[in-house]
Amino acid sequence: MVKGIYSKKVMAHFKKPHNYGKIKNADGIGNVGNLVCGDVMRLYIKIGKNKNKQEIIKDIKFETFGCVAAIATSSAITDLAKGKTLEEAAKISKTQIVDSLGELPPIKMHCSVLASDALVEAIYDYLSKNKKEISQDLAVKHERIAKEKEETEKRYKDWTDMEKKMLG
Template identity: 50%
Template structure:
């Protein structure tokens, strides 16, 4: 069983992930993937007045990828775009209470997909 290598917070976000799904009227979408393990993540954001009012995700991956994706959305929700852009891999790992060394790369997906969604929103062609 994988429980011995993960914190209770990781297990909680894996078993009951927050903000799962697609936001139909999102105004930013970002994607990230890790070719070494096959995980992929899409993040959808709804921005109003420079605040991420809503955020969701779809992920294909291991328990750590699911948990880091869920935590990424929790950290970014109701933040300004600038605050959300400052979220880093260590912030996600710390919020989960840690990850095994061989799973820390999963936090990269959340950061990359979140930043990609924000840049998608900011892209001038979208406005």
């Protein structure tokens, strides 16, 4: 078969995505993307502790509406994040995601940003809900994501209202 626009690893994740679905009673949820642009990602995390009593991501699942790259990056980040401490997980960069997938077409690079943003949001959600300490780095990232979200919502108000209704 001819080589498509996506790498083998991307296609493997797309064909059989890892860790998709919902986590009931998730400790943290990260919602990013919007329907107008065509990608919506939702990450669920469950927190546990490792031997050193550090908090780690015990379980992680995703739900994604989007293109092949969006689904593959969602699947890839669940692999990367599982078992990591919250501090390590929050630092997973888009480059790490892309590297784990081999490559992404340049026009799809924003999908990898979306995946790392979703994880940041999920961790932030957990920490803020449980009134835990939030590192400055994480707070800055969250602020940027929230600001971007606000801007798109303003721009596409009617459509995002509909999206919220659909998400329930």
